[in-house]
Amino acid sequence: MRPLEDRHGSGLARASEPVIAVSQLGKVYASGFQALRDVDLEIRRQEIFALLGPNGAGKTTLISIICGIVNPTSGRVSVGGHDIVRDYRAARTKIGLVPQELSTDAFESVWDTVKFSRGLFGKAPDPAYIEKILKDLSLWEKRDTKIRALSGGMKRRVMIAKALSHEPEILFLDEPTAGVDVELRRDMWNMVRRLRENGVTIILTTHYIEEAEEMADRVGVISKGRIVLVEEKAALMRKLGKKQLTLHLQEPLREIPQGLAVAGLELSADGTELVYTFDAQADQTGIADLLRRLTERGVDFKDLNTSQSSLEEIFVNLVGNRS
């Protein structure tokens, strides 16, 4: 079905549609290596989506296909309702990409480089807009400086300015904070939040779980070319809220005694430990009740300790289970 168009491209009819729809996407490189398989993914308008995955998982391949830089082997991608193969230009114009690698013309000035990028997308010159992005990225003072005379961090800022030069609706940031100092990282996150407030959808790839935790509305995990999880960050955080209480028993048990079996209680370590998994954020954890019933049944323990699962563990479990 064709989306209803409105002049500003942000009408209600379109707001509920995914801004990017990836369906059954596969990529086999010329070497025969299968980098992506059966990838389905929908990105919502104006969300911050973090694509998380270890080295070589397929993150860059996926965003390169969406941005029209790499051809898919199978499947389909549409961006703002435009098929990225059939309707490449219309789809590509909606996207700004900040790649992992720094690649700019060393002998151009900051101003000219960013102005030129805008021109590449066929947009009319708009010096006021370029001035605004350079100011937002703390590059205004450097507008006449040649790129080669900039620091690494400033070159990265230029890459972002270039990506934003044609007022894209979607911004891809591929490993935005790899090798970046604290100040640039903070500026980058502030900029991402401001862009989102102005209606831009942001997709970032990262190895860093903290980054996803800090920024994202939703998190997708990719491993060995497959999407293994897509979830609201808040839901992931609830999983993070799970805690475990381990009771080291005086005498090993063969099974959990009758009347003690409750959800989340398991016997482990050859019956020498009772492990109770509970939601740390719940009003009633059930611990007091469990301990009372253990005492009633004469189950003694010599020690107890608690532990909390981290997003890191959830991630490792997910990725590890698919090998």
Ligand SMILES: Nc1ncnc2c1ncn2[C@@H]1O[C@H](COP(=O)(O)OP(=O)(O)OP(=O)(O)O)[C@@H](O)[C@H]1O
């Ligand atoms: N042009 C290519 N030819 C053959 N294999 C490739 C090519 N580009 C990437 N690959 C392989 O595809 C897999 C996915 O690579 P990709 O760059 O998409 O991963 P990534 O998740 O972005 O990794 P990283 O976090 O290291 O950037 C890797 O095993 C990589 O070696």
